[in-house]
Amino acid sequence: MEQRFSGILSEEYCLFELACPYFSEMRMQIKEIVKNHCQHYAQEKIAVLEIGFGLGPTTSFLLNSEPHILVTAIDNEPKMVEQAKENLKNFIKAGRLKLIEEDALQFLQSVASNSFEACVSSFTIHNFEQDYRNKLLKEIYRILKSNGLFVNADKCASNNAAEHKAALEWQLEQYKKVFEKKELVSEWIAHDLEDEKESRILREKQFLEQLKKIGFKEVNKIFRKRLHATVTATK
């Protein structure tokens, strides 16, 4: 099982925002989109699945936005899970949040079809290799209820190669400018260069096509800034 956030990247993950100033804005977009989607439902409980919760920022935005939302959130990195358990302890105590330490695909394969009203993810799905990602997206489609919502705010390469190259150069420069620890700079640069490999890169055009091929409808990119984009789709 791959764990690309062990060591200093998870220990100092909270610093990433310094190098990517619109990071929280994208997580808040998820909250707004899910909140709007909740208006379609009259029931007491709205089940949301989150893939790769990290320290829990998106989880907390979601749970604060709408009292009917219950979140099941998955992450496979023990140091992230430990920090998130502390950050989100009030939601766990209130019975509104289940944090699960497991590989995302393995977890999804254990879930019954048509189980969730929404599935969200922030800055996680781009980390996966193509084959794993395709399996994961198919599973997300399967576990969503009819008309269920999928939102992914993520690193996602622009269709314009020159724009993507400039965005990548900007991001790598940011690491050098804002992080004091040399190890953190080199780890983030290595991480971002690994994301560029053909076996892994998430490209906007292919991503939208992939979702449509799986069966998602209303597939839209609703936001782009430099290396990052937010995509929504429904089942």
Ligand SMILES: C[S@@+](CC[C@H](N)C(=O)[O-])C[C@H]1O[C@@H](n2cnc3c(N)ncnc32)[C@H](O)[C@@H]1O
């Ligand atoms: C870049 S962080 C994003 C965290 C959080 N969503 C946020 O917005 O800050 C990606 C997270 O995905 C988790 N992750 C990566 N691969 C995973 C996998 N195969 N299964 C579950 N979680 C995974 C990592 O441990 C990490 O916490």
